Amino acid sequence: MGHDLLQLRSATPEDRDWIHELRHRVYAGELRQHAPDPTGRLRDGLDGDNVYLVAARGAHRIGFVSLTPPWAGRYGLDKYLTRDELPVLDDDPFEVRVLTVEPRWRATAAAPLLMYAALRWTAARGGRRLVAMGRTELLDLYRAVGLRPAGRTVHSGAVTFEVLTGGVTELTRHVTDRYGSALERLRATVDWRLDLPFAPGPDGCEHGGASFTAVGTDFRTLHRRHDLVMADVLDAWFPPAPGVQAVLAEDPAWVARTSPPAGAEGLLAEIAAARALPVDTLAVGSGSSDLIFRAFGRWLTPRSRVLLTDPCYGEYAHVTERVIGCRVDRLPLRREDGWRIDPARLSAAVASGRYDLVVVVNPNNPTGRHAPAAALRSVIAAAPARTRWWIDEAYLGYVGPAESLAGLAATDPRVVVCTSLSKMYALSGLRAAHLVAEPATAALLRRWTPPWPVGLPAQLAAVAALRDPSYYADRWRRTHTLRRGLAADLAAVDEESTVEESVANFLTLTLPPGGPSAARLVAECRRHDVHLRDLSPLSARYEGRTVRIAVRDTEENARIVAAVRAALDALRPAAAALAAAPAR
Structure with missing residues (x-):
């Protein structure tokens, strides 16, 4: 790219000495936050964990911003405040540590673009919250991107900082709504070399594909x-069963132009027979997402509180947090534990009765771990009566039908099991899924289901697939x-x-x-x-x-x-x- 473009990139090894030198000039010399160092370099105890993003124009470095990710295990703010004084640090935020620009470039777009890059980098690494110390004289810059005071002030040397925080989703929406046109104009002047898109994707859940x-x-x-x-x-590597292909190929013109059974009665009957479930415990939809949106939209409001595992299939956070606006908590799954769901930790998390809904994807996507049905039954049995459970069994076929909680869902009004037919039966392009709930719950969801919820090709294919289990x-x-x-x-x-x-x-x-x-x-x-x-x-x-x-x-x-x-x-x-x- 030409030298006239403002380059945004991750710091290179050659940048590090300049970062330490600029930090010393600004924070030891100009602001007197730190004592001067004889080397003329100011280093950070978190240098080994921090991420540095650099702005440059040609061979000239202009400024940088540093972030401390939650996996560092500590924050710069820990030097000034306890976790009791600043509980937001227990929510695994990304900390914006230092935003520094060379004096001659401070009237340019460099600082706002570095802040924007920090927000985009955080979102691309799964961050849900930012926290920062903003110099009081620069609060307008931080407020402009949507950060808000957390109610704590920090004094360091001759400098006073305000602690600010904001949710990544809300900050992204704020910046896009308020500065979208300006960012689009700036985009043509920026050589964006970060390993993430310049602009956020469309409003919606990010999937593969x-x-x-x-x-x-x-x-x-x-x-x-x-x-x-x-x-x-995660589409199947194999084709659908021969019977599926035959029924779709027999008369494709008729299949394309003919309205399907309005209530998918034949498909419901086939699922009931294949799963040994009463037909009145079933509801069908055009894929799991259709059922998730329909059910959650009926059950939840912005006042509802939901528990998800982390990591978890992204559709659940999208619907509960972004679409409905629920208060969502996470049960963290840990790599060192093999990503497994610990029944004791799950049981302790729901024991208070504050959750309206708990979502368990089993086997979990994307971790791929399976929680034994017996353990989940015990946790659900001990849980408060007011808590509803949504069990997503899209990939359970790879474990075995004995591990399904569908039988429990058919009789327990607190439990719903959702199962996609797309992935297991090589029908992703046709979109078919069903859920199992006790009859009153299933009937309510069927009442809020529009006619023809599953197209005729999908109904024909799903029925044929269920008839060829071998x-x-x-x-x-x-x-x-x-x-x-x-x-x-x-x-x-x-x-x-x-x-x-x-x-x-x-x-x-x-x-x-x-x-x-x-x-x-x-x-x-x-x-x-x-x-x-x-x-x-x-x-x-x-x-x-x-x-x-x-x-x-x-x-x-x-x-x-x-x-x-x-x-x-x-x-x-x-x-x-x-x-x-x-x-x-």
């Missing part, structure tokens, strides 16, 4: 699908074999990375600290027409280092392994240089 953009969402270049490995979505059981067994082979091959690519198998049709690959980011790996693999899912925006617990990879067939799995190997070979030199650079 970027691979379809490469195919072409206008459907004019569908032949591209033959060139791509679409491992960023075909799918064989495909699910084969999926386990393919997953194990893919995991072994990926583990052999890089001994510093961690491969974690799931119980379903995907696995995760976590890059080492100091290595390339998950976003960089995903971008590099796309150069080889292999699409993986960066889990960073879903949860800060992935630390920007984890990708999810869907299991494909043998040939495509080999392409995934080859692409990951080539990507890491291309990315390692830059990551190694950054990691080897001294932090002082």
